[in-house]
Amino acid sequence: MAKLGRFITFEGGEGTGKSTQAKRLQAKLAQRNIPSILTREPGGSPGAEEIRSLLLQGNPGRWEPLTEALLFYAARADHTDRTIKPALVAGKWVICDRYSDSSYAYQGGGRGLNRETVRRIEAIAIGDFKPELTLILDQDPEIGLARVASRTHKETRFEEFDIEFHRRMRKSFLDIARRAPDRCAVIDANQDVDAVEEAVFQLLKTRLRIK
DSSP, rough: OOOOOEEEEEEEEETTTTTHHHHHHHHHHHHTTTEEEESSSSOHHHHHHHHHHHHHSSSSSSHHHHHHHHHHHHHHHHIIIIHHHHHHTTTOOEEEETHHHIHHHIIIIIOOOHHHHHHHHHHHTTTTTOEEEEEEEOOHHHHHHHHHTSSSSOGGGGSSSSSSHHHHHHHHHHHHHHHOOOTTEEEESSSSSHHHHHHHHHHHHHHHOOO
């Protein structure tokens, strides 16, 4: 039987450097001849990418929290079935910029949707499917939002939510890490990008026994 790939996710608030670190990790795996794919949420499959535009464009209050969560999980179900699971079966590692923890942090903690409601939607959409390792990049949201503000264009409507939303979201990510210490690890995103990259790879060595 072919060896399955491994599923790794990056999580964190706006401007914490997830996308940069996901790309750097893929490069490190390539140096070790480990096949991998880099994907993202919302998105990652043709159908999910169409839903992405609905979720990330428009004004902050475009969707009610429940509607927003349902849209995220519709995209996630398609992404999981059409991209993530086939890659794992093919023996590839999957590196994903956000996954289901973001729904607990954004729609749950940030927007106030009951955690049990998110869990029930998740159970229908993806069952008990989880990443093997989740790396949560933690940073004061004011610093992350300042990074975002320096960009030439706004990337998502979530960047326009007030600071209290982002503080609640950060608290939720840290709570997720406490609830699932075997799966999650928190990394200080205030370090420079090279230091964060090294911290990420050290965790892979410890948790996944990569050399």
